[in-house]
Amino acid sequence: MRVDAFKLPTDGPADVRGLTALLDDGVVRADELVCVLGKTEGNGGRNDFTRDLAMRALEDLLAPRLGLPPARVQDRVVFSLSGGTEGVVSPHVVAFARSGTWSEEPGPKRLVVGTAHTRPFTPAEIGRMPQIVETARAVAELAGELRLAPADVHLVQMKGAIPRADHEAVLAARRARTPLRNDMVHSRAASALGVALALGEVALADLSDDVVCDDWSLYSGVASCSAKPGLQRTEILMFGNSDRATGDLVVGHTVLKDILDVDAVRALLAELGLPVTGGQLSPEQRAHVVGVFAKSEADPRGSIRGRRHTMLSDDDIDDTRHSRAALAAVLASVVGDPCVYVSTRAEHHGPLGGGPLAIIARAP
Amino acid sequence: MRVDAFKLPTDGPADVRGLTALLDDGVVRADELVCVLGKTEGNGGRNDFTRDLAMRALEDLLAPRLGLPPARVQDRVVFSLSGGTEGVVSPHVVAFARSGTWSEEPGPKRLVVGTAHTRPFTPAEIGRMPQIVETARAVAELAGELRLAPADVHLVQMKGAIPRADHEAVLAARRARTPLRNDMVHSRAASALGVALALGEVALADLSDDVVCDDWSLYSGVASCSAKPGLQRTEILMFGNSDRATGDLVVGHTVLKDILDVDAVRALLAELGLPVTGGQLSPEQRAHVVGVFAKSEADPRGSIRGRRHTMLSDDDIDDTRHSRAALAAVLASVVGDPCVYVSTRAEHHGPLGGGPLAIIARAP
Amino acid sequence: MRVDAFKLPTDGPADVRGLTALLDDGVVRADELVCVLGKTEGNGGRNDFTRDLAMRALEDLLAPRLGLPPARVQDRVVFSLSGGTEGVVSPHVVAFARSGTWSEEPGPKRLVVGTAHTRPFTPAEIGRMPQIVETARAVAELAGELRLAPADVHLVQMKGAIPRADHEAVLAARRARTPLRNDMVHSRAASALGVALALGEVALADLSDDVVCDDWSLYSGVASCSAKPGLQRTEILMFGNSDRATGDLVVGHTVLKDILDVDAVRALLAELGLPVTGGQLSPEQRAHVVGVFAKSEADPRGSIRGRRHTMLSDDDIDDTRHSRAALAAVLASVVGDPCVYVSTRAEHHGPLGGGPLAIIARAP
Amino acid sequence: MRVDAFKLPTDGPADVRGLTALLDDGVVRADELVCVLGKTEGNGGRNDFTRDLAMRALEDLLAPRLGLPPARVQDRVVFSLSGGTEGVVSPHVVAFARSGTWSEEPGPKRLVVGTAHTRPFTPAEIGRMPQIVETARAVAELAGELRLAPADVHLVQMKGAIPRADHEAVLAARRARTPLRNDMVHSRAASALGVALALGEVALADLSDDVVCDDWSLYSGVASCSAKPGLQRTEILMFGNSDRATGDLVVGHTVLKDILDVDAVRALLAELGLPVTGGQLSPEQRAHVVGVFAKSEADPRGSIRGRRHTMLSDDDIDDTRHSRAALAAVLASVVGDPCVYVSTRAEHHGPLGGGPLAIIARAP
Ligand SMILES: [Ca+2]
Ligand SMILES: [Ca+2]
Ligand SMILES: [Ca+2]
Ligand SMILES: [Ca+2]
Structure with missing residues (x-):
């Protein structure tokens, strides 16, 4: 089995030009698509219709290519769209395609x-x-x-x-x-x-x-x-790493102890063969990163690093938007790319105030 | 001349307990206070009344100690209060007091x-x-x-x-x-x-x-x-550094080329004798940092690092709030402290999308 | 006993010029003030500091006139400040002063x-x-x-x-x-x-x-x-009406069955001697109205008049702001004055989706 | 020529069940549809994607019935979707169909x-x-x-x-x-x-x-x-009234001098044969109203009826949302139906602070 992944910036929730080109150019076959993860520019809340719009556009794109009615596309391809591109976050999707069979012999994971x-x-x-x-x-x-x-x-x-x-x-x-x-x-x-x-x-x-x-x-x-x-x-x-898979991608994860846990981010990158020498990946290293996926959380105890935060008492902006903006900026600052996927609410996902981070990258 | 500075977390815009204690304990004399800079938890916009509330509280505190009516306090002490504690930012003030006379002989700046x-x-x-x-x-x-x-x-x-x-x-x-x-x-x-x-x-x-x-x-x-x-x-x-001043504080500055310019932050810290070895100052180093002051800006060209951002087309949350949340998180992640002061709009302050950063720290 | 009331528009949460003039001109004596009710231009939520700012301004005004420290003023005068001047609502306070003694003989209530x-x-x-x-x-x-x-x-x-x-x-x-x-x-x-x-x-x-x-x-x-x-x-x-009181004010109340219950508003005005002939009080009638106090509520069942509303699924604007904006506009349209006081959340205040309305007016 | 119109509540921006039923039941023919006007539950601003979602759903519904690709549907049917269902406003569309030919003889308009x-x-x-x-x-x-x-x-x-x-x-x-x-x-x-x-x-x-x-x-x-x-x-x-048209609908209009101009609303209803006796149309009268279309505007001079409003200095909620919430509530309170269409910005539409109102109703 081999998994390929494509980071595709979007111009709006309904923009599927990136994936269309991959399909039209034969880089990806529709029946090999496993999932599309992405960030859309809504509020990430109950009245965020950007996810629906994105899914509708993806369904319309894939239905004829899969020979299915639009309403059945999601039986075949998983769409995981998360609203909310606060701060520097850039709307994008990452499409994953799976092909081939398991290797008989073990190789690098x-x-x-x-x-x-x-x-x-x-x-x-x-x-x-x-x-x-x-x-x-x-x-x-x-x-x-x-x-x-x-x-x-x-x-x-x-x-x-x-x-x-x-x-x-x-x-x-x-x-x-x-x-x-x-x-x-x-x-x-x-x-x-x-x-x-x-x-x-x-x-x-x-x-x-x-x-x-x-x-x-x-x-x-x-x-x-x-x-x-x-x-x-x-x-x-x-997502995992198997020694019976091929391709050039690997995934790793860590647990952020809070929104400012930049050292955990760096340690994970190093594990993936991308050690940060200054404060940020070099352009060459950055080109290896395909997907950054994290969970943010405004610490429910009301403080971070012993300092009061105001995310949970703000009735103008939801705490989910505050915490996504902050964690995404921190991740983007280390990777050097604002295409990061941060979703919110992290109950029993990492410790209070913290959460998991997974990165998918090309093996070095 | 000697300048002392005190970072004082606040529980709300009207919280002056930190400064009150300094005055009551004789650590600071009211007539030596030069300015109070701080972040209050409003929206930083036209209808942000947290700055007024904070100033009123400071005036009520200082008026009797300066022998002035409250309305005249700002003739003597500069208040620079910036609303907007988005994301991880923690409400706080930094109070500066000036005492003594110029040294006759030059010393370290x-x-x-x-x-x-x-x-x-x-x-x-x-x-x-x-x-x-x-x-x-x-x-x-x-x-x-x-x-x-x-x-x-x-x-x-x-x-x-x-x-x-x-x-x-x-x-x-x-x-x-x-x-x-x-x-x-x-x-x-x-x-x-x-x-x-x-x-x-x-x-x-x-x-x-x-x-x-x-x-x-x-x-x-x-x-x-x-x-x-x-x-x-x-x-x-x-704020500047003079070889005829005493005390233990120094100030430095740099220009951030954009919100993700973490290497500029690190270079400035190194200049101030606080080189970051991993991704973040150590607790010992962090204790040297008294004030972090920056200007953020949602790049008016609509992109950052070649990726589209959505800060300028969001009619739910002002771009000033987005860019403050993002830059403040990046700064806090390097320093390891969410008490950072980021204000917005940076026309002719650094390049498009970027802005100045100044840090005041104890000399090593 | 005689109660007088004064509707005082404000230029901001800290504007007490209206009340100051009444006190300075001897129209009201500080020791006769019972309460100040008003609307301030915050969000009415947890991070609404406009009420604190208004109270601080009122305390600073009244403390010397009552011979009390500012922190004790609210032991003597009740401040009921409600944040949120959505839509047409105009920031204002209504000050109530009580003087004289009970009449021996009954008179008009x-x-x-x-x-x-x-x-x-x-x-x-x-x-x-x-x-x-x-x-x-x-x-x-x-x-x-x-x-x-x-x-x-x-x-x-x-x-x-x-x-x-x-x-x-x-x-x-x-x-x-x-x-x-x-x-x-x-x-x-x-x-x-x-x-x-x-x-x-x-x-x-x-x-x-x-x-x-x-x-x-x-x-x-x-x-x-x-x-x-x-x-x-x-x-x-x-607030009530007694036949042993004097003065020229009366209060009445009704229960609004929902935000659009304009007929209940008109019936109450008629009871107070202010029948609406067209859709709105005449300027002469309007001059009789001193205070309009209501409770709004986004119907928790998600509909009004059998139509779906979206107030409770909006993660950009709190439902309290939506419902205040709507009810206040309806009340202001009947009275012809945007100085109305609507506060929110109305559990066991009138039926689901509805709430109480009280109006204080000069007797005809 | 005969025009029929249908008020169709929606459960979300992509809900086209009302129109689908009309088409499926033969009540309306796709090729007779002229336009669909409606309110969707977005913010009405630059990042309101609910209009796109609604249009996409309408295109997908109508394309096969019109024998056109989805992208060409709007060449044949006008979609006028306005985002923003603040306060009591209920998401809905009004679909208009035109059939028949001009009458030879004049009749009622x-x-x-x-x-x-x-x-x-x-x-x-x-x-x-x-x-x-x-x-x-x-x-x-x-x-x-x-x-x-x-x-x-x-x-x-x-x-x-x-x-x-x-x-x-x-x-x-x-x-x-x-x-x-x-x-x-x-x-x-x-x-x-x-x-x-x-x-x-x-x-x-x-x-x-x-x-x-x-x-x-x-x-x-x-x-x-x-x-x-x-x-x-x-x-x-x-939209207009012709004596060579048939059907049972008429349209009328008025100019609101400001958001609280309830008497203009009542006068227009009376002109349309729907005089309001109390404060609101009776259920029978209400059933005659098919569409209510207005323009709202936060008076740029900052006041309404001589009272300061705060819509233009609110950096949390756009003034368009404030003014829509207010005017829509006023209109809904007279008609007794929260399905009203209010869009914003009214430059040279009626006087400063005011705007046009049109109502389409069944002739009495
Ligand atoms: Ca967690
Ligand atoms: Ca700049
Ligand atoms: Ca109730
Ligand atoms: Ca106008």
Whole structure:
């Protein structure tokens, strides 16, 4: 198996010219496309329609090439579009294509990517052990299919299930004193803990319904979870390095302890063969970087490095926009490229105030 | 002369407990206070009343200690409060006190600070040569008083005049095809060019009314100008290093070529005896840094490092907030402290998309 | 007793020139001031410092005139400042002064105003029956002091207690399955139900901990409650009409069933002797209106008049700003004056999507 | 000719279920559709992509039914989508279909609708007499085709040309002291003056380049103009009443003198046979109203009814959002329906602070 990836700047949410050219020029075949990750210039919130516009444009582009109606394109290609290009962030997508077969013989580890999904969840399962355990199962199974040991999994991007509950179910759960948790916060949290469990970052014995959104010492450094109201099952996208893959890409990850953790960024780049000598990658090094994916979070304790921050008491600008702007600028300053993908909310993704960072780069 | 400076985190715009303690404990005498620079948690725009609240609190604190009515305090102490603590920025003030006399003998260069103002301007002078030339004169005179050669001036913070014009004057100027420029953009621009002229950054021969806001190759790397409608004369606050000063502080400056210019930040820190070995100052080094002052700007050409940015087409969040969030995060990531002072709009302050940075630190 | 009221437009949050003139001219005596209600041009949210700035200006004005230090002024005069002048709303304050004694003989009913407070609350009491019952007690007692029958009470403005709880108390309450409700939503809700209980709008038998923020059919049409973290006891300001009062002012109230309930506004004006013949009060009628006080609410069910609204899914502008802008414009269009006071969040204040409206006017 | 119109609430910008049902049920034929006007839930500004999303959805719906590629649909059907559903405004579209032929005999006047466009403009013509005169010519010609006397034209909705100029043209014009006006403000202004000229609202003798954006006493009460960078020619959509048309719809218009001009709204409704007896149309009357179209404007003089407003000094929320929220609430309060279409910026559309209002209703 070989994975290729293409960083494609966009002129607007509906701009698919970059991918169109790759397809038209035969550089990428539509049926080899696995996923498209990208940043669009909305607010990243509930009324961010730039993601819908981007998906519609991608569906219209790919439907005829895949021989599918537009509404079925996402059964074949995963779109992970994150709104919010605050500060220096430049709108772009990274498209991943997979081709070839597994090598018979081991070689240097190279990027693999795969997708899976959990079984459907009931509303009562969300944010509790059943979601964690089933997510872990699906993640482990996918790692197996991709021939990845836990240590070789570096990014698990998920769209978490939030099945809707009717009013009676809500009331019944409340009366039973086990209020439903089928919301974005708890779905993301349980998704992350599911990854952590699957990859050995936390032990089953340490998990329970009570630790979810409560014991922040438990976390994954590899997960990157969103959650979508109405989704019945969680969709999983996994990136790792396998010695049976070919190509020239590798992925690595680290955990940022806070938004200013520039040394973790540098250490990860060094691991990927891109040691920063001054403060920023050289142009030659920078050309090796294909994708930078991180989770930001305004520290819920209200401070960073012992100093008060104001992100959580600002009623003009959402804290997600503040924290994305800040972390993205820090990442862009080290890499030297404002095409970085930072999404927000990082419950059980790294420690409080911190979160995971994964970088995909050409092997040196 | 000896200048001492104190970085004081605040809990809100009206929090003056830090300065109160310094005064009560006798660490600082009210009559030695020269200026208070700080960031307050407003939007930095027209409806940012956090600066007024902070100034009112400072006036109420200092008036009895200076034996002045509150409304006269700013005749004695300069307040330079900048709204907008986007992203990681932590609200704080830096208070500067000046004491003692000039040394008879030269020693190692140390921080000096002084204030001055221009003569009153007419509306027609703003944004044109008269403002530039008079600003240069006042800057040069102040440098002389502070015994500073041009190369020893590292930060000239100014509040620029914007005298109001009546409707007739506006119409007359329009009819004469020399429309008034008594607005914030042109006042800031001419202030910066005045500093540049005074310090030899640009030559008089290169200046004319036409270059203002047009020839962006002309700029100062030392100025940091705001402008205030209704102000008749420009207020000037100058920081530099003199060999006749004592104390343990020094100031340095550099020009950031854009928001991601982390190598310039590091070079300046090295100059100040604080070389960054990894990506960030060590805690010991960080303790030497007293104040970080910069100007940010969303590149008006709409891109950074060849990538499109969206700061200037966002009608939800002002570009000033985007660019402050980004530059402040970058600076904080190198210094390791979110107490940084970034103000916005940088016309003729450094190149397009870039701006000046000054750092005040304890000498090593 | 005689109450006088003065509508005073402001040029900014710190503008107290209107009240200063009244005091200097002897129109109002400082020791007769009971309260100042007003709108300031902030966002009305957590980071709205315009209220602090306005209070500081009022304290500085009144302290010498009351012979008190500024920090004690609010023990004597109630300031109820609401941020957010969205749309047409014009920043202003309404100052109320009380003088004279009760009449021996009954006359036409005229405006009275008085203040009181509850006992201190514990965190566990907030949002539950103890807060409701004690609030009702204090409201009833104040009505008695003001010689007001329940039907003569038309506006009870409250700043609700939110005593802080330590982490242990939070955990203990959670474990006991009676999670603390010491937040703004529950404090406002219980304050309103306390008023409703005191005035006979709801019966004690219908109240329980469970109905708070659950049974929206229970509400007050007279309450207007905010809540303030850290406040130990609830502060109460009551307006009503007494036949033992003199002066020329009266107050009336109604319940708006939603933001578009213009007929309720007109009916209330008619009751006050100001029938609207076209769509708006005539200039002569308008001159009779001294204060317009309402509560707005984006209907939590997401629709108004059967049509979807988008106020609750907007991550750029808070729903409080949307609903204030809308209701204030409707009120201003009927009265013909953009000096209206609309505050937001209306839990158990009128029905879902609706809220109370009180108007103070000169008797015809 | 007969025009039918359908008010269709939407669940999101891409929701075309209402129109789909009309087409599927044979109520409307795709080839009879003339235009779709509607409000989408974006910010109405530069980064509002909800209009693009809505247009894309409409194109995808209509393309197969019109036998056209999606990109050609707008050659046949005019989409006038306005972003910004502030306050109570409910997202919706109004679709207009035209069928049949002109009556031979005159009858009661009924709604007609038609489209046209100007010749292409050069950048130098925009905002000056050539744009005004050519717009007037095209408007007059279209009125003739629709058999409308000037007094029978009630709404002229336009998308104004803004041809792009290269840098040399900009400089040349500046040097010639006739700086280009190819911006949204001037294009809208000249479009409106073009309508005013065509319909006799202003005289040619009163027009000149100098009056544009200067003499605000000159305006149209019928125009509703936007402007689009890159558009070469202005697109015109005209609504009026003809005695040779059939159907059951009529259109009327008025000029609001400011945002609170509720009496003008009521007078217009009365003209349309819908006199308001209380403050709001009755449900039966309301059912007659198909479309409400207005222009709002934060009075540039900073006050309304002699009271200061804060819409133009708010750096958190754009003044367009404030003024739309306010005017839409006022209109919705009279009609009793939050499906109203208010767009902003009203240069030479009604007086300063005011603007035109058109209502389309079923004849009584
Ligand atoms: Ca985290
Ligand atoms: Ca610059
Ligand atoms: Ca309510
Ligand atoms: Ca107008």
